[in-house]
Amino acid sequence: MSEKKKIVLKGITKRFPGVTVIDNMDLDIMDRDFTTLLGPSGCGKTTTLRIIAGLEQPDEGEIWIDDRLVFSAKRGINLPAVERKVGLIFQSYALWPHMTVFQNVSFGLEGTMSKAEISKRVKESLANVQMEEYVQRYPSELSGGQQQRVAVARMLAAQPEILLMDEPLSNLDAKLRMQMRAELKRMHNDMNVTVVYVTHDQEEALTLSTKTAVMNEGIIEQYDRPEQVYKNPATLFVADFMGNPQMNLLPVGVEPKDGATKLTFDTGESILLNRQVRAGRHILGIRPEDLTVSSQPVEHGLKGRVYAVLPAGSSVIIYASVGDTDLIIREARETVVHIDQDLWITCDQDYLNLYDQETKKLVG
């Protein structure tokens, strides 16, 4: 969105007894970006967020916010959260159960401004999230969605420039989650803020973010725009992690042929790829929706047999056996196929990714 760097992590390493949670991580987060940290549980995404917030101290590395050094392990610099101008929403919301909604929002402001100003600020923040009627309620008297809103209001009241969110929607039901996503996106658009958002839900990452960092075992596997992460996963891990149903991954032999590339499957069939890729044995990754089926033989089509058909409303998901592997295909909902029927499967070359078997990285 912007060319200005808001948060810079340099060589961040965090160890807990016996494990390295984050391993020499570099990450630049641009001003006004909505960055998601995405990954399975235990990948270090929450720790990264807590390190940015100043709740956790890395063992090595530096953090810069707005070109200001806020943390340096070497020099022993560690500014508290307030001076980093960050706000944080916890997965549990962390509303103080013994305080009313008003007190929850006002508590952090006490001492920084006059009573009248606090009152005004609290009311504004609560009005922002449509919770102004509930000032006298206690958190236990609110629904999950309402608690969520209060947590947002509490964070916004301090007027932070960076909003950190730790799986804030994971405790809400599906319908409410969708609605809150829209509101978060609107909020990000309306306010001059940078958002760092932790989630294990790839759909959330795809729908919300302007940039996604996919994490695995303490390192960032890919950091890019979400549509790019989806279309060209940089590593096998990302390819496998992103997408539902998951990407098809099958071994292929790769050799150059007449300026193009010939891919040979284990079943003996082969297709031609109209770009050049280094020769060798690779893993081919292709998304279910980029495969097409035909009940008639097609040139360069892989022959398969239908194993199961799963209608999914907006589309139909077909499991087909090709040799001794299964392919998952997503087709338009009008497609009519039957179990044990023979199929010919073709793929869209533009959406085909090849990964090195050893390095597990994208090669073409």
Added chain:
Amino acid sequence: MGKPEVEAKSTVSYSPFAIWFRKRGKRLLSPHFVLGVILLVILAYLVVAPLITLVRTTATWQPTDTRIRNENVVVGQFTTYHWQRILGSNLSKAALWDPLLNTLTVAAGTVVLVTVIGSLLAWLVTRTDLPMRKFISNLAVLPYILPSWTIALAWVQVFQNSKSYMPRGFLEYFTGITVPEWLVFGPVPIIIAMGLHYYPFAFLLISGALSSIDSQLEESGEVLGASRLKILRRITFPIVLPALTSAVLLAFARSIGTFGTPAILGLPARYTLISTQIYSFLGTGRDSQGYILAIILMFMSFVGLGLNYRLIGSRKSFTTIGGKGSKHSPVKLGKWKIPITIIVLVFLVVVAIFPLVLIGWSSVMLNMGDFSLSNFSLQYWIGESSRAYADGAPGVLRHAEVLGALKNSVSLAVIGGILTGLVGMAIGYVVVKERGKWLSQSLEQLSFVPMLIPSIVFGSIYLALFSKANWFIPSLYGTFALLIVVTIGKQLPYTARSGVSSMLQVSGDLEEAAIIQGVPWGKRFLRIMFPLTKNGFIAGALIVLITTMRELSLYILLATPANRVLTSITYRFIEEGNKQITYAITILLILTVLILTAAVNKWQKTDLASGIGGK
């Protein structure tokens, strides 16, 4: 834009020490670290110093040893004399082996009685359709609130008889039955009196565990076709086991260290336990030998703890499994319902109410052994001083010393309860915040140590430690402050445990949410951590308050004429043989405890079980 260039602003050039300090110092200056170190110093003073004194005293010559002949006594010099005396001399049998055997006998009997009564009552109250369950469980806890020697006093008052050259007891007076001597004094009455006093431990712990088991665990056994007995044996029992062994351990540790009951029911029959033997050593200036016995007692508690740990080990967490609290379908007692209800009620009336009534009644008897109405008198309550009664002591409500002691006891219990509760919360906070680090572990383990030291020994060491000024602490001998310090030291294990468990219940997010907003530590503690753990604090403080009101052994050596407490004055009257005065003071004490407890309960709803460490 490249590399940020603002570095210069924060760069001055750092000396290696400055860098080290800024890296490590942040942690060293973190509030919970500083608080933890302060607490560690306090614990060193309250726990470690007494332990060292205890061990050192057993291995050095003491000033009182100079009267020993045939020995080259140099006060303060190392000697094995005391250990030899206790472990390998002609004194050993009377000083160690007999009391040790007696103590183990009594403890074993008490543990069995406590477990049987406690688990039966717990099962009836939590798992059956017994009527009046709420009432019964309230009544069942009453014996714990009474001073431990109440039942002992009542026991004597029921069974004493003319054959043992005593005034006639309740039983002989009304039925003419004279029970044999062994039923009046000795191991059997001690076991019964202690069992009836300590069973509420087992009752509270086990009923807590029983009602927190997720019923699905048992139902799935039922669905698989297991018999009720098998479910009880293979599912329920193993899950309740941690609570059960905790109860056994508590009862064991308490019964080997208690002093009042064995003194009242044992000494007249020359039946000594280690606790009464320690008292006799300390009372005759042979501290070293008393302390050796104390070390032996502590070793026994320690072994008990180790066994408990081995037995439960990592399964401890089982107790908390499944907080769903789904409803159990109660066991139908059927035709046994009415007989069992009657038995339970009669038992509780005999155990919890009758001793009180009898002691109250006995306090208004002008002459002992005469239960008739014509013998009724308020002499021992409001009578003027008269040579004919109680060696000239006036009624307790006119007795300046008694009233002073009452006031002292109440202030001690209230101040001690609050302070111990606060220290316990602070320990809980640091233990939880520094979890996994040495500071957390040493605080948690040190705060548990006083549990192992018998009260009477604890009091005696404090007497030795604080009677002269040392370091920056002035001499506390004979002061009220000393009583408070010893209360905090001894009762700390209870409040520290409830402190840790209530701090654990507060999610770390709640404090971090305030850290993020830059709320300073003091304000966070006062406005967030403290309000959220207030209930644990009150439960802990209440336990200390009750325990302090009726604690005898801890204060018996420390209370000076200027600073008596109700319990120490009671024991003086017991020793003087002024029964009715003793009874009157006991009633006064019980009423005070009940009023204080009710007041706290009215002000704040609390759960006694959580204070004992049931949760």
